[in-house]
Amino acid sequence: RRLLPGEHELIVKVLSGWERPDRERGLQLKGGTALLTMYLLIVNTGLRLREAYTLKRHQLDMDGKVIRVQQTKQWRGKVSFRDVPMRPEVFHALKDYMATRPMLPNAFVFPFMEEEGADNLSRVSGRLSARFRIAFEYVGISDLHEHDLRHEALSRLAERGDFSVLELAAVSGHKSLQVLKRYTHLQAEKL
Numbered sequence: 001r002r003l004l005p006g007e008h009e010l011i012v013k014v015l016s017g018w019e020r021p022d023r024e025r026g027l028q029l030k031g032g033t034a035l036l037t038m039y040l041l042i043v044n045t046g047l048r049l050r051e052a053y054t055l056k057r058h059q060l061d062m063d064g065k066v067i068r069v070q071q072t073k074q075w076r077g078k079v080s081f082r083d084v085p086m087r088p089e090v091f092h093a094l095k096d097y098m099a100t101r102p103m104l105p106n107a108f109v110f111p112f113m114e115e116e117g118a119d120n121l122s123r124v125s126g127r128l129s130a131r132f133r134i135a136f137e138y139v140g141i142s143d144l145h146e147h148d149l150r151h152e153a154l155s156r157l158a159e160r161g162d163f164s165v166l167e168l169a170a171v172s173g174h175k176s177l178q179v180l181k182r183y184t185h186l187q188a189e190k191l
Contacts, residue, residue, distance in 0.1 A: 001144065003152050008043070010139040015039055020138065034110045035131060037097040039149070044090045046153035046172050048072050049125055049146055053112045057098075058105040065091050071173050082173050 015036035038052050050072045059068045065086040070079065086094070098109070108114065112124055132146040154172050157163060163171060 001148050001151070002155060003043075003144070003148075007139075007141055007144070010141070011039060011135065012036065014135050014139050023138075032100065033097055034112070035135070037093045038110055038128075039132070040093040041090055042146075042149045043153050044087045044156075045084050046150050046157065047084065048150060048173075049128060050121060051173075053108075053110050053124060053128060054121075055109040056105070057103045057107050057109055060094060060098075060109065062091070062095065062098075069173070082170060084171055 016033070041047060041052050042049065045067065047067075047069060051069050054070065054072075055067070059070070061068065067084045067086060067090075069082050069084050071082055094109075101111075103109070112128055115124075129146045132149075136142070136144045154168065157168055157171065
């Protein structure tokens with residue numbers, strides 16, 4: 001599903017540390033602003049969750065404002081990459097985040113692989129999906145899932161009209177336009 005008006009702002013607010021007045025405590029945000037930065041990355045680029053949390057520092061070209069994403073959907077086991085442009089929101093979020101976390105070129109951008117153990121990607125994915133679900137529910141959004149953020153991002157990119165359909169498929173990593181069509185949910189009033 002798409003984000004409804006005001007939901008993005010609520011999610012950013014809670015991932016920034018806001019606490020509800022009717023709760024004893026807020027969310028336990030491990031990694032500081034890591035989850036907020038990852039949210040902004042996914043909702044503005046359409047990266048898959050695994051593509052986001054396995055990013056390494058050398059994959060971010062901050063000068064060229066491009067992310068070199070190792071795709072999680074491989075063809076016959078072949079490792080492949082795609083280049084994803086950084087929108088200003090993503091660039092600023094990553095720049096601010098990396099200023100608080102100096103890292104070597106081969107280090108993971110986000111701490112989640114280190115927290116869970118890099119040998120178990122399914123556990124990392126499950127835990128991160130749960131963290132997002134808890135954050136969404138904390139602000140009263142119970143029917144939103146992390147993967148919906150990818151749909152939201154691709155729909156936004158399509159509505160903006162910055163990319164042709166083929167360019168959008170290249171940015172999103174879709175090999176088939178039919179699959180891309182399933183991921184974009186255009187709102188008639190915005191077209």
